[in-house]
Amino acid sequence: MTANPNTQHDVVIIGGGAAGLSAAVMLGRARRSVVVIDEAHPRNRFAPHMHGLLSRDGMSPLALIETGRAEALKYGVTFVAGAATVIEPADEGFIVRGPQDLRARRVIVATGLVDVLPDIPGVEQLWGTAAVVCPYCDGWEVRDEPLGVIATSPMSRNQAHLLRQWSSDLTVFGAREAGIPEVELEGLAARGIALAPPALEVSGTLGDVRVSTASGRHRVARVFVGARPRPSDALLRELGCSTTDTPAGPFVGTDPSGQTSVAGVWAIGNVADAKALVPIALGAGTLAATQVNISLLEEEIARASAA
Ligand SMILES: Cc1cc2nc3c(=O)[nH]c(=O)nc-3n(C[C@H](O)[C@H](O)[C@H](O)COP(=O)(O)OP(=O)(O)OC[C@H]3O[C@@H](n4cnc5c(N)ncnc54)[C@H](O)[C@@H]3O)c2cc1C
Incomplete structure (x- = not known):
C-alpha cells in the first residue's frame, strides 16, 4: 500500500x-x-x-x-x-x-x-547465533557450558559478572586491554572468571566456538560480545x-x-x-x-x- x-x-x-x-x-x-x-x-x-x-x-x-x-x-x-x-x-x-x-x-x-561490533575477524559472521550480546536473551540455552566474553570497554566487566549467573566456566578475552581496572580484574577472578588475552579471531558454530588468542585457542559454546x-x-x-x-x-x-x-x-x-x-x-x-x-x-x- x-x-x-x-x-x-x-x-x-x-x-x-x-x-x-x-x-x-x-x-x-x-x-x-x-x-x-x-x-x-x-x-x-x-x-x-x-x-x-x-x-x-x-x-x-x-x-x-x-x-x-x-x-x-x-x-x-x-x-x-x-x-x-x-x-x-x-x-x-x-x-x-x-x-x-x-x-x-x-x-x-x-x-x-x-x-557496532569489534573489528575481530569472525564476529560479524557469527553475530546473532554463536556471537551475541544479551545474557537474558541467549544465556539460558548455553547454561553451564563454557562461555566467553569478548571485552571491548570497561562496561564488559558488567557483562562478565552477569553472565557468571549462567555458567561457572567463563573466560573474558581482553579484559585488561579493554580498560577494565586492576581492582575489577581481581573482582572477576574472585568469582572464578578466567582472564585470557584479547580475541584475535573467532570461528565455528553455536556450541563449538573457537577463540584464537596470542596464548592459544580456546573452545566455548558461545561468545558474548561487548557491542x-x-x-x-x-x-x-x-x-x-x-x-x-x-x-x-x-x-x-x-x-x-x-x-x-x-x-x-x-x-x-x-x-x-x-x-x-x-x-x-x-x-x-x-x-x-x-x-x-x-x-x-x-x-x-x-x-x-x-x-
Ligand atoms: C543478536 C540479537 C539478539 C536479540 N535477541 C533478543 C531476544 O531474544 N529477546 C529480546 O527481548 N530482545 C532481543 N534483542 C533485542 C531486540 O533486537 C530489540 O529489543 C528490538 O529490536 C528493539 O525494537 P525497536 O523497535 O526499538 O528497534 P528495531 O527492532 O531495530 O526496529 C527499528 C526499525 O526501524 C527501521 N529504521 C531505522 N532507521 C530508519 C529510517 N531512517 N527510516 C525508516 N526506517 C528506519 C529499521 O530498519 C528497523 O526496521 C536482540 C538483539 C540482538 C542484536
Whole structure:
C-alpha cells in the first residue's frame, strides 16, 4: 500500500520494529490515520529465535514483525517501504521526507539502534547465533557450558559478572586491554572468571566456538560480545531533540511516555533506550500511542471549544 502525500495524517511512525508496530496497532485501533515508514532492518534480524517474550518464547524475530504488520494492516495502518531522511516542522505538525513526503500532526520515531561490533575477524559472521550480546536473551540455552566474553570497554566487566549467573566456566578475552581496572580484574577472578588475552579471531558454530588468542585457542559454546550501541537518532538530533548521558553513551531524552524535548515528537524503543528488549519496546509503543492519542484529542477538544 502507498500513503497519499497530500493527506494530513494523524501520526507518522518512523521504524516498523517491535516498538513502532506496537504503537501503530494501538493508534490504528483508536481509529487514527497512521503511516509507518520502515527500512525493515530490525536489530535482531540475525537471530533465529527470540526469548523472554511472554507467550512467544522461541519465535523468530522476523515472524513477530510479519505478524505485527498484518495486525496493523487490519486496523487501517498504511506502510511505506524505505528510509525517512528528515523531519521538518510544518504548519499543524511535521513533514517527514523519504521515498515520499508525509504530513503528520505527530511523529513517533522508533528507528532502533545499530550494534557496532569489534573489528575481530569472525564476529560479524557469527553475530546473532554463536556471537551475541544479551545474557537474558541467549544465556539460558548455553547454561553451564563454557562461555566467553569478548571485552571491548570497561562496561564488559558488567557483562562478565552477569553472565557468571549462567555458567561457572567463563573466560573474558581482553579484559585488561579493554580498560577494565586492576581492582575489577581481581573482582572477576574472585568469582572464578578466567582472564585470557584479547580475541584475535573467532570461528565455528553455536556450541563449538573457537577463540584464537596470542596464548592459544580456546573452545566455548558461545561468545558474548561487548557491542557498542549506536542509536539511529540522526533524525531526532537534526530536529533539535535534546540528549541525555547514559552508561551506554548519549541517548535522546524523553519523558516516561517517550515524548522528546520537541513538542509533538516521540522516541521509543532502542533509539531512546539501549535496554529496551522486545517486551520493553512493545510496552513503550503502547504507552506512547495512548499519550499521542490523548495529545491529539486535547487539540481537537480545544479547537472545537474555540469554534
Ligand atoms: C543478536 C540479537 C539478539 C536479540 N535477541 C533478543 C531476544 O531474544 N529477546 C529480546 O527481548 N530482545 C532481543 N534483542 C533485542 C531486540 O533486537 C530489540 O529489543 C528490538 O529490536 C528493539 O525494537 P525497536 O523497535 O526499538 O528497534 P528495531 O527492532 O531495530 O526496529 C527499528 C526499525 O526501524 C527501521 N529504521 C531505522 N532507521 C530508519 C529510517 N531512517 N527510516 C525508516 N526506517 C528506519 C529499521 O530498519 C528497523 O526496521 C536482540 C538483539 C540482538 C542484536
